[in-house]
Amino acid sequence: xxxxNNRTGRMPSGHSAGGSRLAARDLRLAYDKRVVVDGLSxxxxxxxxxxxxxxxxxxxxxxLKALSRTLKPASGQVLLDGEPxxxxxxxxxxxxxxxxxxxxxxxEAITVRDLVGRGRYPHQHLLQQWSHxxxxxxxxxxxxxxxxxxxxxxVAELSGGQRQRVWIAMIxxxxxxxxLLDEPTTFLDIAHQYEVLELCARLHSDGRxxxxxxxxxxxxxxxxxxxxxxKEGRIVASGLPGDILTADLVESVFGLPxxxxxxxxxxxxxxxxxxxxxx
Amino acid sequence: MTGAASTDxxxxxxxxxxxxGVWLSMPVRPRSLLIGGIxxxxxxxxxxxTLTLGTLGIALGDIVPTLRGERQGRDEIxxxxxxxxxxxxxxxxxxxxxxxGALFQTxxxxxxxxPDVIGLTSGASAGAAAFGLLWPGLLPLPVGALLGAFLAMxxxxxxxxxxxxxxxxxxxxxxxxxxxxxxxxxxxxxxAGREQATVLATYLNGSLAARDxxxxxxxxxxxxxxxxxxxxxxxxxxxxxxGDEQADALGARSSAARALSISVAIGLATAAVxxxxxxxxxxxxxxxxxxxxxxxxGPNILASALMxxxxxxxxxxxxxxxxxxVTLPVGVLTAILGGIYLGVLLFAQWKKGTL
Ligand SMILES: Nc1ncnc2c1ncn2[C@@H]1O[C@H](COP(=O)(O)OP(=O)(O)OP(=O)(O)O)[C@@H](O)[C@H]1O
Ligand SMILES: [Mg+2]
Numbered sequence: 001x002x003x004x005n006n007r008t009g010r011m012p013s014g015h016s017a018g019g020s021r022l023a024a025r026d027l028r029l030a031y032d033k034r035v036v037v038d039g040l041s042x043x044x045x046x047x048x049x050x051x052x053x054x055x056x057x058x059x060x061x062x063x064l065k066a067l068s069r070t071l072k073p074a075s076g077q078v079l080l081d082g083e084p085x086x087x088x089x090x091x092x093x094x095x096x097x098x099x100x101x102x103x104x105x106x107x108e109a110i111t112v113r114d115l116v117g118r119g120r121y122p123h124q125h126l127l128q129q130w131s132h133x134x135x136x137x138x139x140x141x142x143x144x145x146x147x148x149x150x151x152x153x154x155v156a157e158l159s160g161g162q163r164q165r166v167w168i169a170m171i172x173x174x175x176x177x178x179x180l181l182d183e184p185t186t187f188l189d190i191a192h193q194y195e196v197l198e199l200c201a202r203l204h205s206d207g208r209x210x211x212x213x214x215x216x217x218x219x220x221x222x223x224x225x226x227x228x229x230x231k232e233g234r235i236v237a238s239g240l241p242g243d244i245l246t247a248d249l250v251e252s253v254f255g256l257p258x259x260x261x262x263x264x265x266x267x268x269x270x271x272x273x274x275x276x277x278x279x
Numbered sequence: 280m281t282g283a284a285s286t287d288x289x290x291x292x293x294x295x296x297x298x299x300g301v302w303l304s305m306p307v308r309p310r311s312l313l314i315g316g317i318x319x320x321x322x323x324x325x326x327x328x329t330l331t332l333g334t335l336g337i338a339l340g341d342i343v344p345t346l347r348g349e350r351q352g353r354d355e356i357x358x359x360x361x362x363x364x365x366x367x368x369x370x371x372x373x374x375x376x377x378x379x380g381a382l383f384q385t386x387x388x389x390x391x392x393x394p395d396v397i398g399l400t401s402g403a404s405a406g407a408a409a410f411g412l413l414w415p416g417l418l419p420l421p422v423g424a425l426l427g428a429f430l431a432m433x434x435x436x437x438x439x440x441x442x443x444x445x446x447x448x449x450x451x452x453x454x455x456x457x458x459x460x461x462x463x464x465x466x467x468x469x470x471a472g473r474e475q476a477t478v479l480a481t482y483l484n485g486s487l488a489a490r491d492x493x494x495x496x497x498x499x500x501x502x503x504x505x506x507x508x509x510x511x512x513x514x515x516x517x518x519x520x521x522g523d524e525q526a527d528a529l530g531a532r533s534s535a536a537r538a539l540s541i542s543v544a545i546g547l548a549t550a551a552v553x554x555x556x557x558x559x560x561x562x563x564x565x566x567x568x569x570x571x572x573x574x575x576x577g578p579n580i581l582a583s584a585l586m587x588x589x590x591x592x593x594x595x596x597x598x599x600x601x602x603x604x605v606t607l608p609v610g611v612l613t614a615i616l617g618g619i620y621l622g623v624l625l626f627a628q629w630k631k632g633t634l
Contacts, residue, residue, distance in 0.1 A: 070527040094530030101528070105388070107520035110576035121518060122530045129514070130296045130306040174529070
């Protein structure tokens with residue numbers, strides 16, 4: 001993981017880039033009447049790799065849905081380039097911002113290439129359903145995720161890790177600057193987890209803006225240029241992992257007593273749980 | 280890492296793209312074209328057989344002159360009054376039912392989602408029963424069926440509490456509405472005398488006997504308007520297959536697309552039911568067979584339409600020519616064929632262990 005070393009050196013500059021094309025103000029998010037997120041504001045740093053962590057059901061996926069306009073806020077606003085996101089046409093938003101939900105559904109009988117091709121929808125028109133750019137974007141997305149060899153296979157026949165890469169290829173084919181990924185590493189073995197994270201890191205170093213939900217704090221600390229810690233629908237801390245990830249924070253958010261040591265490979269904070277309380 | 284290893288693998292071109300100048304470019308699947316071609320040939324064969332077989336049949340060599348209007352007498356009457364309208368209505372009704380089924384199956388993401396299952400067809404039966412036996416003479420049967428279908432869909436729409444936006448609720452409420460409609464039909468049949476019930480039974484099974492050119496105009500107008508609408512929606516429907524969230528994130532506005540598709544599907548199914556009665560299984564089976572043959576995802580609107588037209592005209596040909604002592608309504612035959620197909624499907628899934 002030589003890349004990880006290089007990246008830690010660059011982190012501060014990545015974070016201090018300044019602008020925020022994507023931001024949210026005073027969000028209140030609810031399903032029917034049940035409020036899940038309340039009074040949340042966030043600025044997603046441009047060109048940064050923002051990683052959202054927090055306990056199950058604290059509203060991480062809900063926040064991502066609101067940021068990608070798939071969930072309408074009960075109140076408050078999501079801003080894209082300074083304008084309310086619902087003032088844009090849906091396809092125009094989808095040309096700027098791509099989102100991979102926590103559990104996407106693979107249609108029956110679809111090949112990898114066709115699935116990835118569906119990411120081109122926001123760039124297509126009624127009469128222009130398959131252009132040369134579409135072709136190039138799909139080929140690009142397939143090769144940068146290592147899926148080129150899979151392109152004629154059926155998605156249903158792939159392993160969980162291969163399928164996850166195909167989904168990422170689909171949103172890459174969308175060719176957006178902003179990428180939101182909800183738990184892109186779930187169901188993957190540890191090597192494939194790092195493979196996906198390295199892919200994200202590569203996109204980040206190419207200048208894209210990423211927001212990902214992760215569960216592994218050590219991975220989050222390693223890769224994030226901006227770590228966002230959520231609890232019960234609120235953001236309790238955000239910033240460089242090295243600045244904010246303390247034993248107190250982890251204990252108060254996750255209820256897990258721990259010590260924080262430097263990651264022997266990258267020097268980023270590493271969470272080591274204390275011995276279980278029972279003998 | 281695999282990512283690095285295959286970066287330079289050459290990108291194979293997309294199967295094929297139809298380009299006309301700079302303003303039109305569409306992906307085309309050779310396999311779908313092939314299946315479409317085969318189905319068109321099958322349709323022509325079935326049509327010719329329908330016109331030529333049996334004691335009333337027009338001789339093969341006489342078909343073209345009769346179509347041109349060069350023949351008078353028996354052949355002309357058979358073509359314009361008996362088999363012609365029946366065939367033309369059957370083709371369009373089959374296509375309408377199949378496209379309706381394809382739309383319902385895609386928006387509910389469920390292979391069982393079809394006008395049969397969500398209560399539209401049984402609502403039509405209930406309407407026909409009400410105006411055929413309960414208040415006879417008040418309205419013609421097809422109009423009664425139409426009203427019944429609309430009432431059933433209104434019940435589904437308001438019963439879900441969220442309109443047509445939640446697939447699972449549509450299926451659940453639809454099954455309930457369907458059961459209630461069928462119970463109503465039974466009640467009307469039991470209440471009515473045996474003779475009247477027998478008359479209605481033919482209609483309730485769906486029949487293409489004694490169709491005229493008015494029926495043909497109705498159903499063809501419906502498919503000429505609504506199937507293009509379905510085609511326009513089909514790209515957004517492909518995205519809905521990946522889940523509403525993913526579809527919305529790609530800019531497909533899933534709720535609106537679903538509501539529009541269901542309206543189109545209801546329009547097609549009610550048009551078919553009003554000219555041919557509640558014919559079972561075509562809507563359920565035709566899109567499934569079309570999808571399996573063309574091996575592609577998405578609603579497969581055109582392949583489904585051709586398959587539905589073929590299945591219904593084939594079934595009607597069989598009802599006309601099978602050496603039975605009674606003439607079955609075509610709906611009984613489609614139910615038998617559909618039942619066999621469903622059995623095969625379930626058996627295949629059970630063997631694969633995906634049941
Ligand atoms: N579609 C929905 N309808 C109703 N309630 C929902 C829906 N989706 C999520 N919720 C509720 O909202 C709360 C937050 O859910 P959310 O999915 O945002 O959590 P999360 O932080 O992503 O959790 P996880 O780590 O388990 O993915 C949960 O209590 C959940 O039950
Ligand atoms: Mg989640």
